Amino acid sequence: MTDKDVEVKAPKIEFPVTDYPVKVISDTGVGRKDKILEIVRKHATINDNRVDERQSSTGKYTTIQLHIVATDQDQLYNINSELRATGFVHMVL
Template identity: 80%
Template sequence: MTDTEVKAPKIEFPVTDYPVKVISDTGVGFKDRIIAILEKHATVDLKTFAERQSTNGKYTTIQLHIVATDQEQLYNINSELRATGFVHMVL
């Protein structure tokens, strides 16, 4: 690796205040489904819940903070959310 190449930052687990942002289609029950998936895999701080709709209302962004324990947990959360069919992106 040369000096000009950038390494991805290493996350030191556990992270007690890890933000998860989900961009999905707006629809009935989607918030409850997203929260249920997050709670299945992690401890969720519901006090950090934030929601914002796109200008035309087609998409909604939800952000919550979780306790992240390892990389596999984050991968499983991402995979299950993306498998719903209404989630477009997980950040």
Template identity: 75%
Template sequence: MTDTEVKAPKIEFPNDDYPIKVIGDTGVGNKDRIVAIVEKHAKINHALNVERQSTNGKYTTIQLHIVATGQEQLYEINSELRATGFVKMVL
């Protein structure tokens, strides 16, 4: 590896406070659908949930803190959220 290459940080599992940020279209029931999908795969600390809307109200960002158990779990959450059609990005 050269000095200009950057390695992605390693995530240690299990991680009891792993943040997931979901950006999607604002709509009735979308937050509930996002939470339901994530709860199928992981335990959520609901006390730390944060929700914000974009300036024009078109998009909503929801940040959830989960117990992450592995890379496969994170991939499944990402895939299922993206398949909804209203989720634009999962960070």
């Protein structure tokens, strides 16, 4: 058996997850953090004590890390889709 013969499967998430980390990388701009939090709150409960914001060394990008209560895969997909549709969010991890 070679490495090519081994099928690697992504680990299955068992929902609900009460402390699911979400990292959003976006352009830096006024009101963008508030818009990101507004979108996520439409879909999930956010642990407000665990919201962190950090700018890149050039100040061009901002990373917002937050923790949510994740209920299912559709919820995560909807959060990702709506954030990406803003035009200023580059990546959701």
